[in-house]
Amino acid sequence: xxxxxxxxxxxxxxxxxxxxxxxxxxxxxxxxxxxxxxxxxxxxxxxxxxxxxxxxxxxxxxxxxxxxxxxxxxxxxxxxxxxxxxxxxxxxxxxxxxxxxxxxxxxxxxxxxxxxxxxxxxxxxxxxxxxxxxxxxxxxxxxxxxxxxxxxxxxxxxxxxxxxxxxxxxxxxxxxxxxxxxxxxxxxxxxxxxxxxxxxxxxxxxxxxxxxxxxxxxxxxxxxxxxxxxxxxxxxxxxxxxxxxxxxxxxxxxxxxxxxxxxxxxxxxxxxxxxxxxxxxxxxxxxxxxxxxxxxxxxxxxxxx
Numbered sequence: 001x002x003x004x005x006x007x008x009x010x011x012x013x014x015x016x017x018x019x020x021x022x023x024x025x026x027x028x029x030x031x032x033x034x035x036x037x038x039x040x041x042x043x044x045x046x047x048x049x050x051x052x053x054x055x056x057x058x059x060x061x062x063x064x065x066x067x068x069x070x071x072x073x074x075x076x077x078x079x080x081x082x083x084x085x086x087x088x089x090x091x092x093x094x095x096x097x098x099x100x101x102x103x104x105x106x107x108x109x110x111x112x113x114x115x116x117x118x119x120x121x122x123x124x125x126x127x128x129x130x131x132x133x134x135x136x137x138x139x140x141x142x143x144x145x146x147x148x149x150x151x152x153x154x155x156x157x158x159x160x161x162x163x164x165x166x167x168x169x170x171x172x173x174x175x176x177x178x179x180x181x182x183x184x185x186x187x188x189x190x191x192x193x194x195x196x197x198x199x200x201x202x203x204x205x206x207x208x209x210x211x212x213x214x215x216x217x218x219x220x221x222x223x224x225x226x227x228x229x230x231x232x233x234x235x236x237x238x239x240x241x242x243x244x245x246x247x248x249x250x251x252x253x254x255x256x257x258x259x260x261x262x263x264x265x266x267x268x269x270x271x272x273x274x275x276x277x278x279x280x281x282x283x284x285x286x287x288x289x290x291x292x293x294x295x296x297x298x299x300x301x302x303x304x305x
Contacts, residue, residue, distance in 0.1 A: 022099035025149045037084035047075040054091030060125045062231035072128035077118040141167045192217040
C-alpha cells in the first residue's frame with residue numbers, strides 16, 4: 001500500500017527502523033502494492049533499491065529506468081521517484097534508505113564528501129550493474145548491510161554504519177567524472193512539478209480544477225499538462241484521480257466507513273462517479289474490492305505494506 005505520511009512540502013515522512021537512527025531497511029514485493037506502483041514522493045535521504053528477483057521500472061524525475069535482476073539503483077537526495085511494475089509481473093527487492101549526514105558528523109567531511117554529491121543536479125540517480133566490478137562492489141556492500149540488519153547481532157547498527165561509509169567512499173570515487181558538472185540550481189520543471197503534486201496531495205479531498213493545479217505551479221494550463229505528461233505520462237486529472245483512488249483503497253481496507261462517506265472524503269463529487277472511476281481503473285466496484293481483499297486478508301494470502 002502507499003505511504004500517506006507526507007511532510008508539508010509533500011516529501012515523505014520515513015518511518016525508520018529505529019526512530020532515533022535515520023536508517024530504513026526492508027524487503028518488499030511490488031505485488032504488495034495494490035496499484036503495483038509506489039506513490040510519487042521525495043525525501044532528503046539516499047535510497048538504494050536492490051533487485052533480488054525479477055525486475056522493476058523506476059521513475060526518477062520523469063525518466064524511466066529498468067532495474068534488472070541482481071542490479072541496483074541509487075536515488076539521490078530530493079529527487080522525485082517511485083517504482084512500479086510496467087508489465088504486471090511480481091518481483092522481490094530490498095530497500096535501504098538513510099540520511100547521508102549520518103555518515104559524517106564532522107562539518108568539514110560533510111562539506112568535502114557529502115554535499116558535492118547530494119547538491120549535484122547532474123546526479124539524480126546512479127545505476128549499479130552487477131556485471132561491472134566497481135558497481136558490483138557497492139551492491140555487495142548493501143548485501144552485507146541487509147544481512148547485518150537481518151541478524152541484528154550486538155552492535156549491528158555500528159557495523160551497518162561502517163558498511164555505509166565504505167559504500168560512500170566507493171561511490172564518491174565513481175562520481176568523480178561528475179564533479180565538473182556540480183551545481184545547486186534546481187530544474188524549473190521539477191520544482192514546478194513538486195509544487196503541483198504538493199497541491200494535489202494537500203487538497204485532493206476538495207474540488208480541484210486544471211486551472212487550480214496549474215496555478216499551484218504558476219504555469220499555464222498547457223504547461224501544466226506538458227509537465228505531467230513528462231514526469232508521469234498522465235494528465236493532471238488522471239494523476240489526481242489515481243491518488244484519490246489510492247487514498248480510498250486505504251480507507252476501504254482499514255476502516256468500516258461506507259462507500260458514500262469515502263467517496264466524498266476523497267474528493268469525488270458523488271458515490272456513483274466514484275464507483276465509475278474505481279471500476280474503470282481497478283476493474284471492480286469499491287464494494288467488490290473491499291469484499292475480495294477482506295477475504296484474501298482473512299486467508300492470509302495478501303501482504304499489505
